[in-house]
Amino acid sequence: MALLFLLLAVPTSPGAAFDAWQYPNDHKVVNVREANSISSYKAMISEVHSFGVRTSKYTEKGLPILARQTSTPKPDRWLMLELRGDGHDEIMLAIRNDNLYIEAFANSSGKWHTFANIRNLIPRATILPFKDSYRGLVNGHANLGTLELGKETTLRALHELAVYKQSVGADTSCVSRALAIMAVTFCEATRLRPIQDYILPKWLSGGATIQKPLYVVRWSDMSCAVLVARQKKGRYNGPEAVKLKDELGMTSLNEVVGALSLILWPKDNSCDSGPITWPRA
Incomplete structure (x- = not known):
């Protein structure tokens, strides 16, 4: 069976029906288990990239500039990325259009979970006991280099999120690490060519690692x-x-351009060098 990508009007489980906070959105379905080649992993990344480009109005050096970042937890548009793994494992990731950050996930039963720093985003959501930063997920960006990446690791992370049910006193390190794997595998690899290049050759064999985690935290500076x-x-x-x-x-500058797949629109049009006069909303 071919790798499954669908743009749907309404989702299947998890989530059953979109709530008001989830609109407007694009809904994509990806069967990770069936991603049996390097080209199928590239196709997954291309889908996320296409979502970012959809709301982009500007390009520079041939690179799309993502939509202007909102100052609120809710972006102008969501990508609801539904991932299917082994057996009944299914999750939904809520990804922002303006920076490709994962802000929430739904487990296989459709229960939404969001982060401690954006607890008011989703009505009746379970609040995770950590923030949505890499410090919250893996105790700092440097520890991204300890993640082993590839298809089977992604499937295991998907399973951790699919079956997750928060309980008092439970260890949450597995779910935070699983979210970090999802962020790197789908979002960082979409933003940055070096991250994709680390994962691509080892997508099937596994054991890919991020040799330079600083790429991740310097995306804004590169942009x-x-x-x-x-x-x-x-x-x-x-x-x-x-x-x-x-x-x-x-x-x-050519090296910087070569490392980017998407340009981040700086918050408040502000960079270390001073205000950005272009693009304008």
């Missing part, structure tokens, strides 16, 4: 570097450039 350079006639010499040169060895 700013490209937008600032547009204002400065191509110059790559601001505070963002200094960080990228020192920490990731990115000595040219």
Whole structure:
């Protein structure tokens, strides 16, 4: 059976029917178990990328700029990414259109869970005892390098989330780690080419790791570097450039552009180099 991608008007379980907080949205269904090739993993990433591009109005250096980030927990549009694994394992990830952050998940019974720092996002949701940052998920971005990535790891993480039921005093490290795996496998790999390149060759064999976790936390700086350079006639010499040169060895703007698949619109149009005058809402 081919890898399943569908754009649907209403979801299947989990979730049964969309609640008001979930609109507007795109709903995609992905069967991870049937992703039996490198090309099928690339197809999954392409679907998430297409969602981000759908609400993009601008490009720079051939790269789509995501929609302007809202100042509220609810974005202008959601991607409801329904993932199917082994047996009856199904989950739904609620992903923002303006930065591709995972803000909530539903287990196989359709019960929504969200994070401690956005507890008012979803009515009647279970509140997880950690925040939606990598510090909350794995005690800091550096620990992303300890995650083993690939198809089977993704399926195990999917299972952890599918069967998760919060109980008082229970260890939540498995579910937080599972969410980190989902974030890297689907979202970081969509934003950043090096992350996708780490995972692709080992999607089936497993054991992929992020060699430079700093790529993840410097996505905003990379995005700013490209937008600032547009204002400065191509110059790559601001505070963002200094960080990228020192920490990731990115000595040219072309290297930055080559690492990006999507550009993040800076919050409040603000970068370390100063305000961004383009794009404008």
